[in-house]
Amino acid sequence: MVGFGWTASILAQELTDAGLQVLALERGKFRDTVPDFATTHIQDELRYAVRHGLFEEPERETLTFRNSIDQTALPMRHLGSFLPAAGVGGAGVHWNGQTWRFLPTDFKIRSHTEERYGKKFIPADMTIQDWGVSYEELEPYYDRFEYLCGISGQAGNIKGQIQPGGNPFEGPRTRGYPLPPLKRSAATMKFDKAAREVGFQPFPCAAANTSQPYKNPLGVQMGQCTYCGYCEWFGCGNYSKASPQTTILPVLLRKNNFSYRTGCDVTRVNLDSSGKRATGVTYVDLQGREFEQPAELVILCAFAQHNVHLLLLSGIGQPYDPKTATGVTGRNYAYQITSSVDVFTDEIMNSFMGAGALGQAIDEFNGDNFDHGPHGFIGGGYIVLWTTGGRPILQHQLPADAPKWGAGWKKAMAKNYLTSASIATHGSVMSYRDSYLDLDPTYRDVYGNALLRLTFDFHDNEHKMSRFITDKAALIAKAMKPRSIKVNQRDGHYSILPYQTTHNTGGAAMGSDPKISVVNRYLQSWDVPNVFVMGSSVFPQNAGYNPTGTVGALTYWAADAIKNMYLKNPGPLVRI
Amino acid sequence: MGCQGRGMKARNEAVSPVFFSEPELRFVEAATERLIPDEEDGLGAKGAAVAVFIDRQLAGPYGLAETWYMQGPWQHGTPEQGYQLKLTPAQVYRAAIRNVDSHCRQTYANKSFAELAPADQDNILHRLEKGDAELADVPAKVFFDMLWQNTVEGFLADPMYGGNRGFAGWELIGFPGPRYNYINEIEQYGKPYTRPTVGLLGRDGTKVRGG
Numbered sequence: 130m131v132g133f134g135w136t137a138s139i140l141a142q143e144l145t146d147a148g149l150q151v152l153a154l155e156r157g158k159f160r161d162t163v164p165d166f167a168t169t170h171i172q173d174e175l176r177y178a179v180r181h182g183l184f185e186e187p188e189r190e191t192l193t194f195r196n197s198i199d200q201t202a203l204p205m206r207h208l209g210s211f212l213p214a215a216g217v218g219g220a221g222v223h224w225n226g227q228t229w230r231f232l233p234t235d236f237k238i239r240s241h242t243e244e245r246y247g248k249k250f251i252p253a254d255m256t257i258q259d260w261g262v263s264y265e266e267l268e269p270y271y272d273r274f275e276y277l278c279g280i281s282g283q284a285g286n287i288k289g290q291i292q293p294g295g296n297p298f299e300g301p302r303t304r305g306y307p308l309p310p311l312k313r314s315a316a317t318m319k320f321d322k323a324a325r326e327v328g329f330q331p332f333p334c335a336a337a338n339t340s341q342p343y344k345n346p347l348g349v350q351m352g353q354c355t356y357c358g359y360c361e362w363f364g365c366g367n368y369s370k371a372s373p374q375t376t377i378l379p380v381l382l383r384k385n386n387f388s389y390r391t392g393c394d395v396t397r398v399n400l401d402s403s404g405k406r407a408t409g410v411t412y413v414d415l416q417g418r419e420f421e422q423p424a425e426l427v428i429l430c431a432f433a434q435h436n437v438h439l440l441l442l443s444g445i446g447q448p449y450d451p452k453t454a455t456g457v458t459g460r461n462y463a464y465q466i467t468s469s470v471d472v473f474t475d476e477i478m479n480s481f482m483g484a485g486a487l488g489q490a491i492d493e494f495n496g497d498n499f500d501h502g503p504h505g506f507i508g509g510g511y512i513v514l515w516t517t518g519g520r521p522i523l524q525h526q527l528p529a530d531a532p533k534w535g536a537g538w539k540k541a542m543a544k545n546y547l548t549s550a551s552i553a554t555h556g557s558v559m560s561y562r563d564s565y566l567d568l569d570p571t572y573r574d575v576y577g578n579a580l581l582r583l584t585f586d587f588h589d590n591e592h593k594m595s596r597f598i599t600d601k602a603a604l605i606a607k608a609m610k611p612r613s614i615k616v617n618q619r620d621g622h623y624s625i626l627p628y629q630t631t632h633n634t635g636g637a638a639m640g641s642d643p644k645i646s647v648v649n650r651y652l653q654s655w656d657v658p659n660v661f662v663m664g665s666s667v668f669p670q671n672a673g674y675n676p677t678g679t680v681g682a683l684t685y686w687a688a689d690a691i692k693n694m695y696l697k698n699p700g701p702l703v704r705i
Numbered sequence: 706m707g708c709q710g711r712g713m714k715a716r717n718e719a720v721s722p723v724f725f726s727e728p729e730l731r732f733v734e735a736a737t738e739r740l741i742p743d744e745e746d747g748l749g750a751k752g753a754a755v756a757v758f759i760d761r762q763l764a765g766p767y768g769l770a771e772t773w774y775m776q777g778p779w780q781h782g783t784p785e786q787g788y789q790l791k792l793t794p795a796q797v798y799r800a801a802i803r804n805v806d807s808h809c810r811q812t813y814a815n816k817s818f819a820e821l822a823p824a825d826q827d828n829i830l831h832r833l834e835k836g837d838a839e840l841a842d843v844p845a846k847v848f849f850d851m852l853w854q855n856t857v858e859g860f861l862a863d864p865m866y867g868g869n870r871g872f873a874g875w876e877l878i879g880f881p882g883p884r885y886n887y888i889n890e891i892e893q894y895g896k897p898y899t900r901p902t903v904g905l906l907g908r909d910g911t912k913v914r915g916g
Contacts, residue, residue, distance in 0.1 A: 172883030
């Protein structure tokens, strides 16, 4: 396993059970609840949220970025838009825990859209494609991930029966969540009331923050979330946020057929002379020494775009060229388009009492849950009020007329900190011919390897969609009867500077057609059958939901394919 | 919404700078005092010792840009491509303070920024903010944005980093500090939270970690 985060932990647990010798190579260091996330020091906004204490360091690896092909890509010199991790547990340590399933239609977005709206509805440069796997096939694996984590939520659709209080738009599930929803905050209660008044059907968001003590199917015990408000970008010291550490590692680390090495930076997947078989990987240790690690099976479990970088450096799959629209590796990069509406009231909301996935949302305007015909765009997103915390430096909002600094700023802070909240929209991003990953011609990492180059911008489709759902968010905001609201549209070009989400997707798309995908429906490389690729790298485009639930489900799905099919008969699992 | 400042007497102790020279420290004290004025409540950048915070930060890994990608070549990019200077934050401050003080001496009868009347200081800060002022060695807006960001950090970070002294910033806004357990309080909608403010080192908001 390259990397030792969520996907490596899930796979290692499954494959060691199947009798394999599994080794995880992690570039960062070992981390665990004790001592690294102890509550005596972890609630330090400056160190972790502002100075990025748990994240990867651009000094060691970053990427170059440009909006369009006619620009020169420049290095992302410090983190901003997205915050990948380094260290055991990966981003599974510092995520919020917002856990969603994609919609059934998300997995067949091209065929469904063509069927409902006609082929011409899809712009010529929009390269969306079906995933090659269906929601129905993944359903049992979503369930596995949800029960692993102890997700706290209210089901909306059990075997086709709509459940009161849940998301009426979700795909059918076999059973409810393992735990009931988290307690509601003052702000989410107000949102719920307002959303109902406007005619929507709000529900509590599914949370990987345990609402009660919980023992998962592996026998690992988790605590009860205490609403401390230091979730995203922090480790949980309370054993109440699902992470590899709190759900899998206590069992995995005891196994004789599992081992891991930290401080090991994988720089290549090595192929034999045919180019169709991986012999192992090359990595560099903390002293700078290079090693070759032989392996029968190589699974890329690094963060999203890092997997794609490795594929490109290793020559796996033909690199994508946007000018000729040929090649596959690096193709179909996508992201998320977000916006918000700040709400200023005269009521105490105490948002510093929060949890990473404590939210109330509506899903009327996600996926194809509504008729897109009159609107002329594809996709959508959920609209939510999150109470994740009230950390003073980064989690305050001020009215539009508040001075930017000075005595007036002070006054506005004193007046609004306890009494404001923010409604967010979380929108899909489609894939396009000119949104992709390749190798930079100029900039290098500390090993002299070419940095990954990202070419990406929001397109008209995304702007239209985002404006549409932001308007709906403003409707709900006004129904909360605030003193004032402030609409923060996501206009203009995509910028690498402000934090948005760490939901980078694509570059190693999964699919049924090797001409437009890097891996098949079992996440196996078409070109090198003993290489598999995990994570959101395989998303052919991104939906209007956080990716981790789907990443977890796909990992269990791939684990089953490896255990039940590949190990019995190594070779391509899909023959064309 | 916050309550009156406590521990004001503890806030006025002088601290030797670890990064800034004395004139540089006076610049930063003066600038931050305009950005977040103390007023009568003492709950501003001076009362919170924001300049002490910034001084320590610039001497540490942040000031040295230790985790940033600082390899060349360096090119001007689009606003969407973010920071592209060769300078570390420490170098940005040093260059900008030198440039601004030089401008002040030329324009205001040989007075440094720290010696100007508050209205003149505000004027200069506004011009830096808009990028109207031309500094020789660093883009004005880059310096202003960095200074403002670090001022907010110094006002609202845990006091163990040298700022937010006596919880001045947290008391202004009503943040009770990092706490572990709100299970019983979170559903008491609309009820003010009244427990005393705490930091990671406890209830003494003047305790600073390290030396």
